[in-house]
Amino acid sequence: MTGELPPWREITTDDYHPRVFPDGKGGAAWIASSQRIKDLLERQHAGEFRLRLVLREAVDLKRGPRVDPTWLWDYDAGPAAIMSVAEIVIQTKDGRRRKEARTVSSPPVAAPEVAARRFARPWSVREMQGAFVIQDASGFSIAHLYFCDDEQRRSSTGRMSRDEARRIAVNMARLPDLLQIERERPGEP
Structure with missing residues (x-):
C-alpha cells in the first residue's frame, strides 16, 4: 500500500x-x-x-x-x-x-493499511455544529459529544460547554495510542 x-x-x-x-x-x-x-x-x-x-x-x-x-x-x-x-x-x-466540519486533530492515514483493525488508528476529532465527532482513520464515526455555547440553554439541556466537550473528545481520540503504549510496557513485578 x-x-x-x-x-x-x-x-x-x-x-x-x-x-x-x-x-x-x-x-x-x-x-x-x-x-x-x-x-x-x-x-x-x-x-x-x-x-x-x-x-x-x-x-x-x-x-x-x-x-x-x-x-x-x-x-x-x-x-x-x-x-x-x-x-x-x-x-x-x-x-x-x-x-x-473541520478537522481539529491530525489528518487520518489511509484505511487500507490498517484494514485488519475494527476502528483503524489514528482517531481524529472533527467539530460539527453543536458536536465534536470522533472518527477512525477511515472516517467512520465512533462517538459524538454534544455541546451548547449558550449557558442558560446548556443548563436546561444538560449539555457540556464547547471546551468540556473538546477536551473529552481529544482525550477519547488518544485512547488507541494509550492502549498500545500500555500493551508494549514490560510486565510489572
Missing part, C-alpha cells in the same frame, strides 16, 4: 433518501434507504472510498419560517446514520460550497 487516502465519492440525498424509493407498504422506503446507507458506510469503512455528503439548499433544506440554511440540522438528510460520512458539504442555491 502506498499510504494514500481512498478517493472521494460524492453523494447527495438522491442516492439514498427514502423519497427516492417507492413506498408500497408502511416503512419500506425507510428500510431500503437504511440498507443503502449501510452499504455505502461499510464500503467507506473498508477503505474503498471516502464519502462526501453534499446537502443542497435548493433540495434538502427543510421548509418553515425559522430555517437557517447555514445550520446542518435544518437539512433533511434522511436517516441519521448518514452523518457518519467522512465529510459533509452544504451547497447554496448559487452553487457555492461550504465544508460543514
Whole structure:
C-alpha cells in the first residue's frame, strides 16, 4: 500500500433518501434507504472510498419560517446514520460550497493499511455544529459529544460547554495510542 487516502465519492440525498424509493407498504422506503446507507458506510469503512455528503439548499433544506440554511440540522438528510460520512458539504442555491466540519486533530492515514483493525488508528476529532465527532482513520464515526455555547440553554439541556466537550473528545481520540503504549510496557513485578 502506498499510504494514500481512498478517493472521494460524492453523494447527495438522491442516492439514498427514502423519497427516492417507492413506498408500497408502511416503512419500506425507510428500510431500503437504511440498507443503502449501510452499504455505502461499510464500503467507506473498508477503505474503498471516502464519502462526501453534499446537502443542497435548493433540495434538502427543510421548509418553515425559522430555517437557517447555514445550520446542518435544518437539512433533511434522511436517516441519521448518514452523518457518519467522512465529510459533509452544504451547497447554496448559487452553487457555492461550504465544508460543514473541520478537522481539529491530525489528518487520518489511509484505511487500507490498517484494514485488519475494527476502528483503524489514528482517531481524529472533527467539530460539527453543536458536536465534536470522533472518527477512525477511515472516517467512520465512533462517538459524538454534544455541546451548547449558550449557558442558560446548556443548563436546561444538560449539555457540556464547547471546551468540556473538546477536551473529552481529544482525550477519547488518544485512547488507541494509550492502549498500545500500555500493551508494549514490560510486565510489572
